[in-house]
Amino acid sequence: MAYELYYWDGIQGRGEFIRLALEEAGADYLDVARSSVGAQKMMAYLQGKQGYLDMPFAPPFLKDGDLVVSHLANILQYLGPKMNLVPDDERTRVFAHGVQLTISDFIAEVHDTHHPISTADYYEDQKPEAKARTTSFLKHRVPKFIGYFDRLIDCNPVKSGHVIGGSLSYVDLSLFQLAEGLTYAFPRAMVGFDRNYPHVATLRDQVRQRPRIASYLKSDRRLAFNESGIFRHYPELDQDPA
Amino acid sequence: MAYELYYWDGIQGRGEFIRLALEEAGADYLDVARSSVGAQKMMAYLQGKQGYLDMPFAPPFLKDGDLVVSHLANILQYLGPKMNLVPDDERTRVFAHGVQLTISDFIAEVHDTHHPISTADYYEDQKPEAKARTTSFLKHRVPKFIGYFDRLIDCNPVKSGHVIGGSLSYVDLSLFQLAEGLTYAFPRAMVGFDRNYPHVATLRDQVRQRPRIASYLKSDRRLAFNESGIFRHYPELDQDPA
Structure with a gap:
């Protein structure tokens, strides 16, 4: 079923x-x-x-x-x-879930860049606060979170280029989406993304080229990023790299 | 060990x-x-x-x-x-974890009431924004989240007064802490808490009286709520019930 x-x-x-x-x-x-x-x-x-x-x-x-x-x-x-998207042993699974929960926390922070005061109000009603929150987000939170994910890939003893063990996991797929979303929302601020987070950038490129993902991204099942979602491109919130 | x-x-x-x-x-x-x-x-x-x-x-x-x-x-x-704080079957455990993740999301929103712009700055540097965020939080988010938890207890077919099944779970303990924290942070706004969320209030009272919890709350292992934590009492953020 x-x-x-x-x-x-x-x-x-x-x-x-x-x-x-x-x-x-x-x-x-x-x-x-x-x-x-x-x-x-x-x-x-x-x-x-x-x-x-x-x-x-x-x-x-x-x-x-x-x-x-x-x-x-x-x-x-x-x-x-x-779906064979996480290794078998408990220790690795518990770790993978912890990393995914860290990704969930980061997603909530991305959302708050355009809604720092109230989800019940429009972005247009909280623009100065959104600008202030975004400035702090780009300066402090992106380096803290994405830097952490980059370090995990770097520290992975298997040196597989993946976050978890030797092969692709759901965590890798989520990191692909974070990288794509950040670059969509903040193209100016993310100019140095590949240099600052080389392991995440390489992983993103590899995920994008996987046959099923590549085919999905071209299909009409993949919705485009837009300004009703979590990653929103408001040029006035974007800025030069911190 | x-x-x-x-x-x-x-x-x-x-x-x-x-x-x-x-x-x-x-x-x-x-x-x-x-x-x-x-x-x-x-x-x-x-x-x-x-x-x-x-x-x-x-x-x-x-x-x-x-x-x-x-x-x-x-x-x-x-x-x-x-620790026997969740039932055995997968369906209930998956449900309990979903509820606990909803609690985690709410905790992050509580924190943002005093830090809506930047966790890198002091509360004192974001007071007007904190006031605006708190107003929206008390009006929209507390009823949405705590109302949901109250409804879960009410809908529990076992009518045990617990969120999950027939006995105490870790979710109940977390709801106790949320209820205590909200009342500490916003005593004025929470005046109607017991009337608005009767099932959560009853559960809170029952948890508080459990022998081991009562003994813990009196011990020096229990730290007091304070203004470095998640639930902070800043009188200027509190208000009459929405």
Whole structure:
């Protein structure tokens, strides 16, 4: 039976990190909420109409048979072993999940660059604060997070160019999406990305060229980055490298 | 062998959610970084001196023998089954972890009420923005998150008063800490907490009275809430109920 992915239509958002894993694995899945009937079905879950264990706080969530898994990192932790996107041993899996949770934290910070005051208000209502938050984000947070991920690849004793062990994991796919998103949102500030984070940059290029990912990126299943998503390109928030 | 918990000294912070689980279980644990030698030991991990799989991005992290587990929700997911703080079946565990990740997201939003622009700057340098963010947080985010948790308890088919199944889980302990923290930080705004979120309030009171928790709260292992932690009481950010 196909996996059912539930996520807001029209944006890559957090759903994209799961799509990349499903696509790389060649998994059979349905992107449910990309039709109006599917969107209603998603709302029924959020409203608790499917029952107590099937009432996620927010998309994305994944349905696999009777099981509903909510939260990006939880979903990838669940799918990883089934799709051969994480090694077998507990120590490595626990580590991979910790790294993925760090990625989740970073995604929330990316979102807050354009919504530092309130998600209930428009970006246009919080532009000066967004500029201030973005300045700090580019100066402090990008180097701290992406520098950490770069160091993990560098320190990997297998020297595979991957974050986890000797082969591709869901963490690598998520790092690809972070690198692409940052460059979309802040093309000026990210001019030195490849020089500053050479291991992440190399990994990004390798992921982009994987046959299934390359084919996905060209398909209409891949939505374009846009200004309703997490990574938004507002030229006034971009700046020269810190 | 005792568990080793690593977290910043002097604050409850994210470490407190783990302490509560360890204390409730009567587990043998060491709060390592509450000595200067221990703090240095923690820094060695963060600097990667203990090796690649033992390089967390940030505290809290837990050491159990050779295994290093990083991130609040990852640690509770790991400890839960060992300490009988989550049911056995996969469906319930996956659900519990999803709820705990929702709690993690909320904790980050609590922190941003006093640091909406930059964690690299002092609260005093971002007070007007903190006021604006807090207003939106109290109006929109507290009802959305705490209302969701309240609804979960209400919808639990077992009607146990717990979030997960028929008995206490690590999720309940975390909700206790959220409820206590919100009331510490925003005593005026939380005046109606018990009326608005009756199930969470009842659960909070029951957790507070559990023998091991009651004894922990009176001990010097429990640090007081303070203005270096996540829940900070700044009277100027508090307000009448929304």
